[in-house]
Amino acid sequence: MTTSPLVSIRGLEKRFDLSGSLLEQITFSGGRFHRKQEAVHAINGVDLDVQKGEALCVVGESGCGKSTLARTVMGLISPSVGEIHYQDHRIDNLERKESLPYRRKMQMVFQNPYASLNPRMTIQQTLEEPIRFHHPDWPAIEVRNKIHEVMESVGIDRDWGSRFGHEFSGGQRQRIAIARALSVDPEFIVADEPISALDVSIQAQVLNLLMDAQESRGLTYLFITHDLAVVEHFGTRVAVMYLGRVCELADTKTLFSTPRHPYTQALLSAIPKLEDDRPNHIRLKGEVPTPVNLPSGCVFHGRCPHANDRCRRQIPELIVTDGGNQVACHAVEEGRL
């Protein structure tokens, strides 16, 4: 890759502390004081580059850290270790004022449009708020023109402006949420499961809308989802996450035609397909371990049919395979798989 990435995530780790204050951590047993600290290891060393103009999809099951990743990139939570760069400027440690220009360029669309729209604001107010915040010097007429422009581009009626969020269906609300994100002309949009709360026919409408916006506005997406079928359609590249680590990263086409990591293979086989007569998925042992006590070595070893001694000891790093996939798996590296 010759051009520098738009957004770069470097060595990211995020822990959420569970043990509370110092007094709560201390226990007395066997005549001695012990201090016990516990944390949820949501992200454990993720390096990702988002190239300009692409849609990078992050896929994984609940608890894999994909939403934490989205929120850390947006600066809604700060990383425990690691850095976030936007066009080669570090943005995760900025003062509030310094971060404002980046906040305009980076916008977010959330999963649940019932929760992400303020119920006491009209649609007009909802759409106006970010514009007035980021462009306080704009005259009213310019603000109104901008709102009309975004409303039109997401296919909502101008008359909706005076109505409230609760008057609309889920799909319509998600359009409004997308319009709000577009209203400040962002370059980069983080979409955290934007269609998983919607019905099938509405999902198609919203996906088409996101693709149209990408084309007409030259947007870059970081698209978080658990639905691999959507990814195949929408993504330029796909990163598969498991327990806070990226286990495979590849072009969408490559990933779907030749998945290499055993977890990716299991995940792909679990999608119910229309041509199936029975469930035919790769069976995994057990369940996802808790992110509080991470397994040693490869986080997937406990459920992996190909795990050996090395997998239990050593954490695999992403390596590039012949097919172009980046895979973090000892079995692939050793040619066992």
Add this chain to the structure above:
Amino acid sequence: MALLEVKNLDVRFAVRGGDLTALRGISFNLDKGERLGLVGESGAGKSVAAFSILNLVAQPGYIAGGQILFKGKDLAAMSERELRKIRGNQIAMIFQDPMMTLNPVLTIGTQMVEAILAHRKISKKEARDIALDRLQKVQIPSPEKRLDQYPHELSGGMRQRVIIAIALLLEPELIVADEPTTALDVTIQAEIMDLLLNLCEQENVALMLITHDLGVVSQVTRRMLVMYSGRIIEQGPTRDIINNAQHPYTRGLISALPQMGSPGARLFQIPGSMPSLKNVPAGCPFHPRCEFATEQCRGAMPEYVHSGNVDVACFEVAHRIEQETRMQEAES
């Protein structure tokens, strides 16, 4: 005789300003050991249909007409007392959210034993043995230990396994499963569906599976119903409908799936959304979103026509079939 025969079922909700019709003239059969899928988007009435089969529609909803014949007896006309003997016993139900179904303050064992003792006159020890046997059947690791655990100690997938074990407790003949895997991750969903399918086959239990996921329906069921705005608009063998849907709505729903489109291309989309019960359009409820809608569709509700093995409620399909038969007649 079919195990379950639903005839012309109407369910309404009595609200201020008049009744809202949630189900309109629902009719279908389910044979012993058969697996039937019920598909539709939110607001189509699929959950109301599931609840009304057990006569569980809560106030202000009520069954306004029609029959629900289970082994020849009409559940719609039964007293609460008689119904209680059938619910959980001969017909079991699995709901979407396992955390809402299980009582958080009772152990798994207590809840299972309670359900058995409500229907069988046996000792607690015997009931516990039955519970243990069912937990083994759903392949829960260390089932002995689970009996004394509380629901919150189990993961989502494990809880849904417990729910399936509870559904199987009294050897039911029909299981109604309302979106049993929607709250779960894909890999867990695949395991739970596989388990449910195998158990239904082994024990020869009939399954009515309510879901919005067409992929799951094609994997698990042999026959399916498609609902739209409180009405069954298409029903027949699952393969036939998935491979060659007749109704414009079903066709649209299948083509809107990302797995049907070519990667990167625009997805097929059905304009608009499902009408709310308060303002269901006159005529065919799908006409405002349908590309084939004519005056006739706006004026009258289409009757069912046979197209191969499939029953469809659509004027467009009816015309096409008419034309085809006329062509064939002309040829011969």
